[in-house]
Amino acid sequence: MTTIPFNKPYLHGRELVYIAQAVASGKISGDGLFTKKCHSFFEERYGFAKALMTTSCTDALEMCALLLDIKEGDEVIVPSFTFVSSANAFVLRGAKLVFADSEADNPNIDAGQLEALITPRTRAIVVVHYAGVACDMDRIDEIARRHGVTVIEDAAQAIDAFYKGRPLGGIGALSAFSFHETKNVIAGEGGLLAINDARYTGRAEIIREKGTNRSSFFRGEVDKYGWVDVGSSFLPSDIISAYLFAQLENLDTIQARRKAIWQRYWDQLAPMLPEYGITLPTIPDYATNNAHMFYLVCRDLPQRTALIAALKAQGIHAVFHYLSLHDSPYFQQKHDGRPLPNSDRFSNCLLRLPMFYELSDSDVDRICETIGAHLSAS
Numbered sequence: 001m002t003t004i005p006f007n008k009p010y011l012h013g014r015e016l017v018y019i020a021q022a023v024a025s026g027k028i029s030g031d032g033l034f035t036k037k038c039h040s041f042f043e044e045r046y047g048f049a050k051a052l053m054t055t056s057c058t059d060a061l062e063m064c065a066l067l068l069d070i071k072e073g074d075e076v077i078v079p080s081f082t083f084v085s086s087a088n089a090f091v092l093r094g095a096k097l098v099f100a101d102s103e104a105d106n107p108n109i110d111a112g113q114l115e116a117l118i119t120p121r122t123r124a125i126v127v128v129h130y131a132g133v134a135c136d137m138d139r140i141d142e143i144a145r146r147h148g149v150t151v152i153e154d155a156a157q158a159i160d161a162f163y164k165g166r167p168l169g170g171i172g173a174l175s176a177f178s179f180h181e182t183k184n185v186i187a188g189e190g191g192l193l194a195i196n197d198a199r200y201t202g203r204a205e206i207i208r209e210k211g212t213n214r215s216s217f218f219r220g221e222v223d224k225y226g227w228v229d230v231g232s233s234f235l236p237s238d239i240i241s242a243y244l245f246a247q248l249e250n251l252d253t254i255q256a257r258r259k260a261i262w263q264r265y266w267d268q269l270a271p272m273l274p275e276y277g278i279t280l281p282t283i284p285d286y287a288t289n290n291a292h293m294f295y296l297v298c299r300d301l302p303q304r305t306a307l308i309a310a311l312k313a314q315g316i317h318a319v320f321h322y323l324s325l326h327d328s329p330y331f332q333q334k335h336d337g338r339p340l341p342n343s344d345r346f347s348n349c350l351l352r353l354p355m356f357y358e359l360s361d362s363d364v365d366r367i368c369e370t371i372g373a374h375l376s377a378s
């Protein structure tokens with residue numbers, strides 16, 4: 001029995017060639033040849049005012065918090081059903097987190113609840129496009145604009161996904177992408193800050209370069225560089241960007257394969273699961289599907305636990321996802337006590353199936369058959 005992992009990093013083709021080329025160029029620190037190619041790719045393909053590679057999505061989110069000058073007493077609204085980094089980036093600057101619930105039928109932040117969470121101290125709303133499916137951005141933007149609050153997109157999972165034809169990561173003032181080995185295009189660890197409000201560009205370059213104006217210096221705009229602001233080391237080695245660029249130039253092929261895998265799951269599972277009280281992902285009319293993830297929502301926790309065990313017994317690694325942050329060991333005592341039932345339901349019931357570029361059709365079929373056999377026997 002061969003095992004099927006949940007995720008598997010892959011080489012699309014030219015990754016190692018480009019890494020060798022980066023080394024041969026004589027410069028593998030930040031902002032080398034391939035980093036610039038990655039920046040141009042994102043700016044040209046998605047129209048971001050500025051794209052800056054970072055060492056991770058987590059770092060790009062930390063840059064967002066620095067760029068907004070988040071400080072003690074500021075409030076930031078974040079969905080509870082997300083990765084810790086969406087929240088940590090702002091906690092590090094002393095913000096008070098106000099957790100929002102998910103929609104009933106998908107894990108994205110419930111735009112209908114935002115108004116009630118805004119106070120005069122609210123500075124930002126962080127939206128997370130879960131599974132690469134867009135949040136309800138027009139409603140979120142309208143509320144944010146009316147209250148003078150900045151929208152930040154955690155677009156970690158959202159490469160090449162769209163909201164009413166607009167690329168995700170191109171809507172909020174600032175956005176963060178991830179190229180962690182579990183995302184659609186990978187670099188091991190890596191991220192991107194996408195700047196859509198050009199007022200942030202100059203300072204973003206400085207914060208990313210340890211608080212110095214080295215980027216202006218390299219462009220010949222100043223004749224020496226020095227310490228001009230706070231900052232840290234947020235720029236990745238060109239080796240990371242070399243790996244990433246080999247994937248980016250094949251993004252359409254990668255996306256086509258992922259979408260075919262997603263569709264194959266859907267075609268076999270959609271007719272099978274409803275009778276067991278298991279639901280499949282919903283994609284709202286305003287969103288596209290970038291096939292980042294294929295997930296199921298089980299009826300309850302015992303059903304999910306049994307399904308994970310049944311798959312594991314057949315060598316198939318399916319995994320649950322986030323545990324509500326408002327209820328985490330770190331935050332539990334700080335939370336204001338509001339129940340967030342949808343977030344808790346996704347924490348207990350959501351199950352992700354294996355999804356990676358090299359997953360074969362026969363693997364997908366075997367996973368679906370295993371699910372079917374387990375459910376009909378239980």
Ligand SMILES: *Cc1c(COP(=O)(O)O)cnc(C)c1O
Pocket residue numbers: 055056057058059082083085086128154156157177178179180189190191
């Ligand atoms: C993967 C992920 C992150 C973190 O990305 P890193 O590049 O590992 O820092 C943040 N937010 C969400 C929603 C993610 O899925």
